[in-house]
Amino acid sequence: MTNFIHFFDQHAGTILIFGPIIILLIVALRDITQTQHTIKRNYPVVGVLRYLLELIGPELRQYLFHDERSDRPIPRYLRTWVYANSKRQLATVAFGTKKDMDKPGTMLMRHSHFPINSTEKELDIDHKVTIGSKRRFPYNASLFNISAMSYGALGKNAVQALNNGAKVADCFHNTGEGGVSKYHLDSGADICVQVGTAKFGMRHANGDFDENKFLELAHMDQVKMFEIKLSQGAKPGKGGVLPKEKITDEIAAARGIEKGKDVISPPRHKEWEDEEGMIRWIDDLQNKSGKPIGIKFCLGRKGFMRRLIEAIKKTNMMPDFITVDGAEGATGAAPQAHTDYLGYPLKDALMFIDNALREAGLRDEIKLIASGKVITGADLAIMIALGADLCQGARGFMLSIGCIHALKCNTNHCPAGIATHRPWLERGLVIKEKIPRVANYHHAVIHEFNSMMHACGKTHPSEFKRSDIMKVVDFHKIVTMDELIPQPPLKACQGETN
Ligand SMILES: Cc1cc2nc3c(=O)[nH]c(=O)nc-3n(C[C@H](O)[C@H](O)[C@H](O)COP(=O)(O)O)c2cc1C
Known part of the structure; x- marks a missing residue:
């Protein structure tokens, strides 16, 4: 060591000049001779900068270059709205809107010239919606709920934070297709159990549906409803693969699967061949469980x-609700083509399904839940006016517990500790800090929804109509949504809803 220090002392100048040159020559030689990367081969040493910039490009764009409305999938101004409201920070804006009001496609709401004089208390009312009124155990659902995200796609701390938050907010927490884990039962919150194509959590070892396990779940007081997933907007036509690396003991227990093997979710259910077969299967489970079941x-x-409507008319059997998920929906991991090319966007699908049910006289019995970028109270108001009874949100709730839009849900490296099972990353998500944020966010959505409703001169969500929404269809041409896609009157239905 002393010899080395002595040598360095004597030749410091030479080492400092020639050392880096020798290193650069070695790197250049390596770049020129390697065969994998053309850019490095053609531009030795400096070519590596291109790979470095590509690596940090998403972060540079997100933090420095994207303006707050152009970032996707969830623009920054919406993320900021969720962050501020979930922390109960200042969420007002100054100096007017940054929204381009004239741009074709823009949606706006038509306020009343005699708005409601509402009190703060009235703005906090969650106008609940009864689902499955014909069942032995109908359920009164919040206007806004936590959409399906499985334990597997999300880590345990995230599931626990959302579940406890749902309990405080008094909304339901959809388990997603990964089965019911102990973290979904943590707080006693209402849960909607999703039945995916792999029947996780209610399957025999060969993957067939296990009715006894289903009934065990149905008998739990906390389980309020079941949602049978046919598809989701982020990846229609695709089941999924849960890689063996992600299968921990707890995930294996929740899903009823073996460790050490990849688990495949098929793209469709095998218990029925057509719409009629599906509603007969659902009807059987509705009768046995007494709980509302939807698709x-x-x-x-x-x-x-x-x-589906023909089959309902023929059999008088029906799902208690339909969750319509827009093609703009998300998932933990999906093939790009399935995400980009398949399925109707939410608003169009919602209006079509609402119209079909109204024309069939089924609109009162089948509730419509909408999901797909319903982030704010204004989004909720627009969906309800277009035809929904209530909504579910996934990414909004992820943002409320600290999602930073890193777009890494598919890597197990989520820096916010949400979509990961890495203990170090999960450690960062402190459950007790996030529970109130989930509830605050839910509260803000309901509050803003009521505020918009009162601005439109209405006191109940069922008064919202498609004619309350207008759309810029061309420069200086604005039409109401009812003019674009008329909403048929309720036929042969009794009672409330829009
Ligand atoms: C991480 C993650 C996991 C998801 N897992 C499921 C799932 O298990 N089942 C399902 O039907 N949808 C799943 N979804 C889709 C959401 O439930 C929802 O339908 C979609 O993201 C649209 O809602 P959003 O725009 O509010 O995120 C998942 C979404 C995310 C972001």
Whole structure:
């Protein structure tokens, strides 16, 4: 060591000049001779900068270059709205809107010239919606709920934070297709159990549906509803693969699967061949469980709704609710083509399904839940005016517990400790800090919804109509949504809803 220090002392100048040159020559030689990367081969040493910039490009764009409305999938101004409201920080804006009001596609709401004089208390009312009124255990659902995200796609701390938050907010927490884990039962919050194509959490070892396990769940007081997933907007036509690396003991227990093997979710259910078979299967489970059971799908072909309605008319059996998920929906991991090309966007699908049910006189019995970028109270108001009874949100709730839009849900490296099972990353998500944020966010959505409703001169969500929404269809041409897609009157239905 002393010899080395002595040598360095004597030759410091030479080492400092020639050392880096020798290193650069070695790197250049390596770059020129390697065969994998053309850019490095053609531009030795400096070529590596291109790979470095590509690596940090998403972060540079997100933090420095994207303006707050152009970032996707969830623009910064919406993320900021969620962050501020979930922390109960200042969420007002100054100096006017940054929204381009004239741009074709822009949606606006038509306020009343005699708005409601509301009190703070009235703005906090969550106008609940009864689902499955014909069942032994109907459920009164909040206007805004936590959409399906499985334990598996999310880590345990995230599931626990959302579940406890749902309890405080008094909304339901959808388990997603990964089964019911102990973290979904943590707080006693209402849960909607999703039944995916792999029947996780209610399957025999060979993957077949296990009715006894289903009934065990149905008998739990906390389990308020079941949602049978036909498809989701982020990846219609695709089941999923849960890689063996992500299967911990707890995930294996929740899903009822073996460790050490990849688990495949098929793209469809095998228990029925058509719409009629599906509603007969659902009817059997509704009778046995007494709980509301609905279906979730992203609309692909309109003929599906026509055949579903024909089957309902023929059998007098029906799902208690339909969750319509827009093609703009998200997931933990999806093939790009399935995300970009398949399915109807939410608003169009919602209006179509609402119209089909109204025309069939089924609108009162089948509730419509909408999901797909419903982030704010204004989004909720627009969906309800277009035809929904209530909504579910996934990414909004992820943002409320600290999602930073890193777009890494598919890597197990989520820096916010949400979509990961890495203990170090999960450690960062402190459950007790996030519970109030989930509830605050839910509260803000309901509050803003009521505020918009009162601005439109209405006192109940059922008064919202498509004519309350206008759309810029061309420069200086604005039409109401009812003019674009008329909403048929309720036929042969009794009672409330829009
Ligand atoms: C991380 C993650 C996991 C999801 N897992 C499921 C799932 O298990 N089942 C399902 O039907 N949808 C799943 N979804 C889709 C959401 O439930 C929802 O339908 C979609 O993201 C649209 O809502 P959003 O725009 O509010 O995120 C998942 C979404 C995310 C972001």
